Amino acid sequence: MLAGKTLAVLGVGTMGEALVKGWLESDLGLSVRGTAKRSASRKRIEALGIEPSPDNVSAVTGADVVLLATKPQVVPSVLAEVGAAITPETLVISIAAGVPTARIEQDLVPGVPVVRVMPNTPAVLREGMSVLAGGAAAKEEDLALAEALFSPVGKTAVLDEGLMDAVTGLSGSGPAYVYLVIESLAEAGVKVGIPRDTSTLLAAQTVLGAARMVLELGQHPALLKDAVTTPAGCTVDGLMELEEGKLRVTLLKAVVKATQRSRELAP
Ligand SMILES: NC(=O)c1ccc[n+]([C@@H]2O[C@H](COP(=O)([O-])OP(=O)(O)OC[C@H]3O[C@@H](n4cnc5c(N)ncnc54)[C@H](OP(=O)(O)O)[C@@H]3O)[C@@H](O)[C@H]2O)c1
Known part of the structure; x- marks a missing residue:
């Protein structure tokens, strides 16, 4: 489905780079071009093994799929630049947090299919989680093409667009929460004497x-938690500390806050 197609990644930054690395690793037969803002980033794009395009308009010209991967605040200016150069034969995929498909469609010619995707950085190891939602002009085959792109770099799910901010707050930002947990557990191990x-x-x-x-x-x-927790054993004492430290409600509040922030990012 993807072999021989050309993908233009507008904004090869942290997430764009993670995805590109995952795609190259997956050997999809895709031809990938990328852009960034600063000329210094050109070398970084070249080092990834993809073609650096001189500008966004050249990148999208003739591309089968365009991936919008800049920060959400930059999406309107990028769309103003490339909107007229994208035809309805091109699938536009946006990974920008908080930017609705309707906002993207505003700057495109009528009929261009848009799919919004919220991936996460473990895509670099092909262990990502990507949630997809189709815009007004996106047909089943457009969603299928987007899924074909994201399923080689992890798991995928399709949800209503109304849930995309929530997804951003959970699996988009989630790796950062888990790194904090890992960092804290590792620190705790050091505290009790483990190198x-x-x-x-x-x-x-x-x-x-x-x-x-x-x-x-x-x-x-x-x-699964109960299976680790033997009566009067060690785990239950650890769990009591976590409950006292309000781990559950803290994680819950973290996802709620990040979801709200994703809503605020809408340009
Ligand atoms: N990071 C994550 O874990 C994550 C997860 C899910 C979704 N996302 C979404 O992914 C998007 C990018 O996030 P990020 O963390 O990857 O940000 P980032 O590292 O700052 O990357 C943004 C990239 O956009 C480039 N850029 C800026 N203005 C541009 C323009 N006018 N034309 C072309 N490229 C331009 C930047 O170029 P320079 O390198 O030259 O500055 C940079 O490479 C965001 O919309 C975010 O919501 C991120």
Whole structure:
């Protein structure tokens, strides 16, 4: 489905780079071009093994898929620049947090299909989570093409666009929350005498293993937690500390705040 197609990535930054690396690793037969703002970024794009385009308009000209990957605040100016050069034969995918498909469609010629996607950075290791939502002109085959692009770099789900800010607050920002958890667990290991490198390994592998248990066994996390918690054992004491520190409500509030911020970012 993707072999022989040309993809233009407008704004090869942190997320754009993670996706490009994941795509190149997946060997999709795609031809990828990319742009950035500063001329110094050209070398970085070249080093990725893709073609740096001199400007956004040249990048989108003749491209089958255009990926908008700049910061949300920059999306309107990029669209003003490239809007007229994009035809309805091109699929536009935006990963910009908080930018509705309707806002993107405003600056495009009528009929250009737009799919909004919220990926996350583990896409670089092809362990990303990407949620897709189609805009007004997006047909089933457009969503299928977007899914074909994102499924090689992790898991995908299709949801109503109304949930995209919530998705941003959960899986888009989520890796940062989990890194904080891993960092804190590793620090705790050091506190109780484990060498730092080993402690980080213990913390990260524990998070990875626990995540795989949830995904692959399909059991409720509460049941899996109960299986680790023996009566009058050690884990229940640790859990009591987490409850006292309000871990649950803190994570809940983090997702709610990030969701609100995603709504505020809408240009
Ligand atoms: N980071 C994440 O974990 C994550 C997750 C999900 C979604 N997103 C979304 O991904 C988008 C990018 O986020 P990011 O974290 O990757 O930001 P970033 O690292 O700042 O990358 C943005 C890129 O856009 C380039 N740029 C700025 N103005 C441009 C223009 N006029 N034309 C072409 N390129 C331009 C920048 O160029 P220079 O390099 O030259 O400055 C930079 O490479 C955001 O909309 C964000 O909501 C990010």
